[in-house]
Amino acid sequence: MTVPEFKTLRRTYGFDEVAIVPGGLTVNPEQVEIDFKIGNINFSIPFIASAMDAVTNVDTAVAMSKMGGLSVLHLEGIYTRYENPQEILDQIISKPIDEVTAFMQKVYTAEPIKEHLIAKRVSEIKAKGGICAVSIMPANAKKLAPVAVEAGADIISVASTVTSARHVSKSSHGLIFEEFVKMIKVPVLVGNCVSYQACLELMRTGVHGVIIGVGPGAACTSREVLGIGVPQITASMDCAAARETYYKETGRYVPIITDGGFKKGGDVCKAICAGADAVMLGSPFAKAAEAPGRGYHWGMSHPHPSLPRGTRIKVGTTGSLEQILFGPTSVTDGTQNMVGALKTSMGVCGASNIREMQQVEMVIAPAITTEGKSYQLSKCQ
Amino acid sequence: MTVPEFKTLRRTYGFDEVAIVPGGLTVNPEQVEIDFKIGNINFSIPFIASAMDAVTNVDTAVAMSKMGGLSVLHLEGIYTRYENPQEILDQIISKPIDEVTAFMQKVYTAEPIKEHLIAKRVSEIKAKGGICAVSIMPANAKKLAPVAVEAGADIISVASTVTSARHVSKSSHGLIFEEFVKMIKVPVLVGNCVSYQACLELMRTGVHGVIIGVGPGAACTSREVLGIGVPQITASMDCAAARETYYKETGRYVPIITDGGFKKGGDVCKAICAGADAVMLGSPFAKAAEAPGRGYHWGMSHPHPSLPRGTRIKVGTTGSLEQILFGPTSVTDGTQNMVGALKTSMGVCGASNIREMQQVEMVIAPAITTEGKSYQLSKCQ
């Protein structure tokens, strides 16, 4: 008896399941270009630090800018609720693990978002010479974005777990991205999404970049709690296909930024090979000596008051931001000198720039074996 | 040389192997409807507690009803064999692990099922204002179901490991579901089954709901002992296809209830996305403060006297039944606020009701990686 198919399930892939294939051409890594653009703003490296309180504060935003990348400050977290944010961060860091989620649920709601603090944080970043990118939830975008732009913000990111161009709500004041982009004079990033259709529809609203990633990482609690998520290689490939479709339709190139699930340099190389124009990283930068989380990290920008999907984890402090990005290093696990790793990877794959790296062959090659790790190094040319 | 194929093996999928894909539409979770119907009885949430002695007693049946769901009392377990069931449950709980299976084999056979206790348990549930659903094995259905209905039972569930519309036995008094459904005036659930054909044939007998699930969970002992089982995503999809076929044939909508293998809220979201109308959970509810198992659970409704396929496990007590269903919670692993999780998941996927959630895209996305868990949280938007 033939069983009618209720639903088709497509196989998707994450970082650990693929590998890049060097081919018939190689390029000297010193000749590789990895620059990247949002609107008319240029970045010499395609690395963005997440809008998470343990990762990005005023100082790291400035530092990342100066190294050629970008760091996004969240406007709905500690920094715009408290005059002295580090005091609160330190309390989060020092709480016992079984109390920390409840404590975070409290501190992220005890104080409201203050408009004067938004203006203050933006001004601080600009005053110190940084490019200022800030992140807002869709519900507050129309209200808070103008405050930030007024204060000098260069880029607005409108982001939540899942953001779509079409939203059903009884509220009559929903966010219309077409209008929002016109109202805001600076480049707008929107996220997150993972599907071809959702990404294409967002691009058609006129935004300047789309952030890709829902529930990446196998143990991500969005997968556990909500059952949703698409592994990042497939999400990047599908949204890269949307970018190409949109580019063919309009001639406008809207970069996609793969966000989340990165553990090491190899993952960055794979995301770009899968079609990303840039990458957004949280925990790898939470390990920086400069990180406000001081060796700790929490998965969500802020925990949901009745259904939290992430808690505080210890990531340790392993080196300076510069070392993490540019080395040199004696660490062999791919967590430092990620720019060097990307350039070397592009070189051995014969890619002179990001667009060429997106064309390199990639294969499915699961990193799972029966054997322990100790023997696997064996011969690693 | 071409090898003739002796048998075709189709790939099947379980909860841990799939993920739901948010698309181009989102809905405000507050506008999501999740109600569900058995016959003409309405439930505001599609959650059913299993007919297992550690999960459902008179009080939890009443409590679940009042919260909008359902709890099924087993009529062949401790509650109808012993006047004072909690005394026996406490003995099961306090036995050392290496003696408990033999002890359970004894207490489940030492006393017969007593009809006056059936009537008593049903009356107690009704007296306290609950909807009364009871579970009976096929062999005893014709004898015990009338007793329960007489006492006021609202729903009869006829369930065993595998139940089919066609059964071969030397006994001349086999159960004919067509006749049984007509004899019993209340809605009838039947289970368990996992295949399109078996489910379709059961629906054609006139039953009011079919329970789906044989040997779910990778380590389920039905898989170990008997080799049988189908992972729940595929089982739900195949039986949902049977429901659609039957609905097209007759215009009658027979809900399917995916039963077993759930560990967290995300699994519930996936089962419904795979086609389920409701879910039946054991161990997640055995963790409730109100559960008769007091932090312990046993896999089978009662152990087979010569070939047991489950033993007692400790699940712990983690919160109230209300907290498990509705939160609020500071737990981030998806075991609490499962109703909130379902509504949020449906919202980000643009589904306004259960039927729409069944249409959302799902992908194969194995939750298996080389790396440990600690790093995987990383960035979980």
Add this chain to the structure above:
Amino acid sequence: MTVPEFKTLRRTYGFDEVAIVPGGLTVNPEQVEIDFKIGNINFSIPFIASAMDAVTNVDTAVAMSKMGGLSVLHLEGIYTRYENPQEILDQIISKPIDEVTAFMQKVYTAEPIKEHLIAKRVSEIKAKGGICAVSIMPANAKKLAPVAVEAGADIISVASTVTSARHVSKSSHGLIFEEFVKMIKVPVLVGNCVSYQACLELMRTGVHGVIIGVGPGAACTSREVLGIGVPQITASMDCAAARETYYKETGRYVPIITDGGFKKGGDVCKAICAGADAVMLGSPFAKAAEAPGRGYHWGMSHPHPSLPRGTRIKVGTTGSLEQILFGPTSVTDGTQNMVGALKTSMGVCGASNIREMQQVEMVIAPAITTEGKSYQLSKCQ
């Protein structure tokens, strides 16, 4: 660029990767028949104990016969080299693990195979009322088989790691199975093989049964040392296809016996569903109180003098041979009451006999998950 395919790789499956699917029919387990035939000799259960020194001696051969199955005595091991074999077995058992392989290499070569001991062992089994099946390597078959048959052996098994109908050797006295079968008047089993072609060619020599299995089990050292092996579900399916082809060609039904890799009752059910007529088990029977290995087992019938592929493992003693086969039991992991498990599995799958069980649907359902075991029991109807 299209890459020419150097070699096609087909996916194969082992016990842990599949599950049996109950369908639209069920049968009362008490009405299920599981008998099996080699030549004209009938067995009431399709269970055979391996020709391994830790599993089969004179007494277990007799005991298995009396319970309806078969136990094969190896004629090239301890029993035909030493007058008092248990003395040697006890020495193997008591050696420290790091000395035992070298010790076994020694005791299996220190004494030659003695024809009078062959006659003696066969006579002992027959005198005690057992069916006598003996195993010989191909190189010695022409010399030793007549000795065993003369002494009363009922079945001759000619077995090595891989045995084929076509063998290239400089020796002019190679074994021709067509001639051997005619010379030996009792039924002949041959093994092992795993492919359709090899099995078909062996059947065409006129043998009465083929033993299936090369390197089963993921960690089997034939896989480690030689790289060879086919997981047992695929091997059984491919050789069952050969049996059907041969049956269509000739009308003669040659049973296949799946040998090795079994851990529990569910594996036996799966092997038969995959096409096996009977199963041959080593370690599950090494756990019997009657086993000569006294709780220990070694993987090969005897270790190779310069390239051993198995060592001694501790399996423990868990119950009597009768309990392992027929129960009753309080063990829930499928290692006891394997006959009851097979009948129950066949019943829920609607199979009245072995031939019908071979027609039941089977699916690919990997028993691998991220989560630990403790939660997976959850609800196991």
Add this chain to the structure above:
Amino acid sequence: MTVPEFKTLRRTYGFDEVAIVPGGLTVNPEQVEIDFKIGNINFSIPFIASAMDAVTNVDTAVAMSKMGGLSVLHLEGIYTRYENPQEILDQIISKPIDEVTAFMQKVYTAEPIKEHLIAKRVSEIKAKGGICAVSIMPANAKKLAPVAVEAGADIISVASTVTSARHVSKSSHGLIFEEFVKMIKVPVLVGNCVSYQACLELMRTGVHGVIIGVGPGAACTSREVLGIGVPQITASMDCAAARETYYKETGRYVPIITDGGFKKGGDVCKAICAGADAVMLGSPFAKAAEAPGRGYHWGMSHPHPSLPRGTRIKVGTTGSLEQILFGPTSVTDGTQNMVGALKTSMGVCGASNIREMQQVEMVIAPAITTEGKSYQLSKCQ
């Protein structure tokens, strides 16, 4: 909605995922031939020891030659930078693990490569009667290869992580393999590569052998750091396809040497079945009593000064080089008597020589299971 495919991902396979299938023919292992040729130089066994400082020094190069194989001396490591290399090796071995990578980064750059030491090492190998093969990086090939050939080197290997026939560099003095092969009068090996196209293009330059392998092994740090790599079974198959294409085009047979990721004899058998003509091993030979690493091994020939991709691991000393190659052994894990294992494997698969072994069937048979190892041995015929 149909999603356009941004990139096609092909599934690739490693050693642990495949197994060789014995078929309808067997050959006496004593009649199996395993010889192999580079240019006009014959080797009686297809085993090559890696150009890594912990594996190959003057003495092991001589020893491997005398046993019928080959050992390649790296000309850019310790041996050509230091008069007394063992002194440096001993320092590497004795460093604490957290200091060793930095220490290696230092010693591999503190002293330059000295031409007189190149000449000295080559002369030593020749004087002791060995075949002398030396390895050079592409950037130094034109300068150092003539020095080695002048001193008597028999084979030149030009190898780096990825080497291609086409290389883009601002440097005007790039290596042109066509010219290099003509300039150097001895056979030239080139590596490493993994793709059909890259291998074919390298063969068309006139080289005498191609080394296959980039990032083999699941935990190889090239996979972690750069994201690149192809599992060795697929890499060997694709490059074997290139060899066949080139052979059909030209009639010239250029052997491919699969390099890296080998843990045991079975892996060697699988590589050859996948199309390799010979194998190159590091850590299996680092375990030899004669190995300069004295029980330690480091994955790269030498660590990159700012982006190292391997560190020192302890492999232990398990036996003599002769035992590892030829046995006899009491070890059952496939790490000793690898020549015996290859011949036995070829015999049971009916292959009389390497070319026939390349034609034997291979299947996908993952070595991954839920269960622990202890039970898996069970019955291993």
